[in-house]
Amino acid sequence: MSPCSRSIISQNLLQLNHPFPTCDIGQGRRHLDSSLFSGSSSVSVNDSLCYKMSFFKFLFVAAIVSNATFIEGYSLSNLDIVTRDEWQARPPKLVEPMPNPVPYVIIHHSYQPAACYTPKACIKAMQSMQRFHQDDRGWNDIGYSFGVGGDNRAYTGRGWSAVGAHSPHYNNRSIGICVIGDWTEKLPPTSQLQTIKELIDYGVQKGMIQPNYMLLGHRQVRDTECPGDALFNEIKTWPHWIPSPPNEDVQVENVNSGANAVLL
Structure with missing residues (x-):
């Protein structure tokens, strides 16, 4: 527990x-x-x-x-999961199914857009990320499975059962959670951190995430500063965090989906 x-x-x-x-x-x-x-x-x-x-x-x-x-x-x-319709997401260009439950949860920060603390601002942040990923990067959809805002709500990105575009070689076996904001020098509010934990536990309870899942920061699977020093040091104290991923065969992913994406 x-x-x-x-x-x-x-x-x-x-x-x-x-x-x-x-x-x-x-x-x-x-x-x-x-x-x-x-x-x-x-x-x-x-x-x-x-x-x-x-x-x-x-x-x-x-x-x-x-x-x-x-x-x-x-x-x-109190866990509030916002649907794609509610944040007025664009339709995905393509959805690639991902089997559940997945063994990994990977934590990111957005860096930009900046932290948001109201539903209106967080919706704007989700729309901005989706627009950048689809239009500038040419991906199928927003890269993350979920975003978590400072309004203490979880925003559905690609969701529980679609291959993401957030962590090369892990996109088809992980839930990628983007904590909206730049968490290099300071931590998100306690309530925002609690929303992340509750979202993960909800995924476990619903059979979308393995009960013995492994928690990683984005920097552990590619060369990046994400999810920021402050947030990374925080998740290192959480029970399921592991120092390094186990040695496994590299998973083949569809590059056209943005699966092997490089996120800063």
């Missing part, structure tokens, strides 16, 4: 210590009898109201729990 794991119902999700007025039921009135809602005088009006309030409090809690997705012991109810 990763360090970010917490109890199944996080305290932030269910801070219900004082969401409703408290009820002080006397020592002799703690048993709810069958006449509670019948109008019988055996239960006081105050106690009847108190029991009803407790019942509605229970329903409120149950509603929150029913809408939460639990992965590795903590709630992912």
Whole structure:
């Protein structure tokens, strides 16, 4: 279980210590009898109201729990994955299927565009990267599987099951996550880092990423400064990071897709 794991119902999700007025039921009135809602005088009006309030409090809690997705012991109810339609992505020129689950997750930074902290700015950043990759580089689509913005949302790029264009020789067996911004000298906000972790754990839970996946920074698979010194030093502390990829046969990739792309 990763360090970010917490109890199944996080305290932030269910801070219900004082969401409703408290009820002080006397020592002799703690048993709810069958006449509670019948109008019988055996239960006081105050106690009847108190029991009803407790019942509605229970329903409120149950509603929150029913809408939460639990992965590795903590709630992912706040994970917001933005679809391609929602950020108004262009259609891909071609989609090459990638089998799941994949063994690698590779972390990038965009460098440019700069960090974004609102949905509007992050959508603009995703559109800018796709336009550059398709028009200037001639690739099929934006190179990354996902982008993660400072608005704490994950943006669908090529998605879980399409060959990417972000890390030569790993594009057909990895999920490439671009952390939007330049993270050479400073770290992304804690909430943005948490979104990356939750996205990865969601991929594991959905069978898109192997449970024993290996985490790498882009600089570990090609000559580049990506994902920036600060971010790279951060991911080196995460449980699945490995110092170097295992010695494996080089995977043949379709160059026309941008699969053997050189990303700075």
